[in-house]
Amino acid sequence: MTDDSALFALPQQQQLCPLCHQVLAMKSGKNGPFLGCSGYPACHYIKALHPHETTIVKVLETEACPQCSSALAVKNGRYGMFIGCTNYPDCHFVVNEQHEQPEVDRLACPKCKQGQLIERTSKFGKQFWGCNNYPKCKFLLNDSPIAGACCHCGFTLLIEKKQGVYCADKGCGVKQPAAEAAGIDG
Incomplete structure (x- = not known):
């Protein structure tokens, strides 16, 4: 009988801390898992496993940004869906709907x-x-x-x-x- 586990094993990819060149280790915090320097507490470097990047869901070709005239887009970000300018980071316009009561x-x-x-x-x-x-x-x-x-x-x-x-x-x-x-x- 052959050992098939060796065929499916993933290679260990060790990343090094850019500050002190020690191995980054998987750690867990209040916001979920992250990579942290194994030299902690001497080195405080951390790297998010899942960066909170904003992605464009749909470009609204008929809607122009009131600040720069670029097209607006429906985006998905860290706090959910929103409408913002496609010319980001040059333009920071975001539709801010405040549902405040009178x-x-x-x-x-x-x-x-x-x-x-x-x-x-x-x-x-x-x-x-x-x-x-x-x-x-x-x-x-x-x-x-x-x-x-x-x-x-x-x-x-x-x-x-x-x-x-x-x-x-x-x-x-x-x-x-x-x-x-x-x-x-x-």
């Missing part, structure tokens, strides 16, 4: 009492509401906030879910009576 609909942050809750989108495309004083205030909600006070604990914000209106305080979370909830929405 000033009248903004609600005060119940945690810091200084900021306002604004709708945001995570890098995975999920909608959430957070304080515009982030990172000073890290208050956030996954459900739509509505003005009102909890009938159980008096917390100054409610959230709307499919099943009804609830207290936005994570410690309380009491479902609000239908009569009060109807009065809030109206």
Whole structure:
């Protein structure tokens, strides 16, 4: 019986650190795997395994960049899809659609009492509401906030879910009576 594992073995490609010429080793961090210098902590060189490059998905031939008149393109980048100029890096134009609520609909942050809750989108495309004083205030909600006070604990914000209106305080979370909830929405 022959040893077929030798036929399928990949050659070991050892890369050297450009700073100190020691071998780069596979390491794991909070953002995933990367190559790091084996001479750490004397050498801090790291190299990403998956660089966050932007790729063009589709060029929008009929749409011109307002800054340089080049064509715009739908691109896929580190934080998802966006529209930007094809003349990058000479032109840094990006369509920045802020889905901010009108000033009248903004609600005060119940945690810091200084900021306002604004709708945001995570890098995975999920909608959430957070304080515009982030990172000073890290208050956030996954459900739509509505003005009102909890009938159980008096917390100054409610959230709307499919099943009804609830207290936005994570410690309380009491479902609000239908009569009060109807009065809030109206």
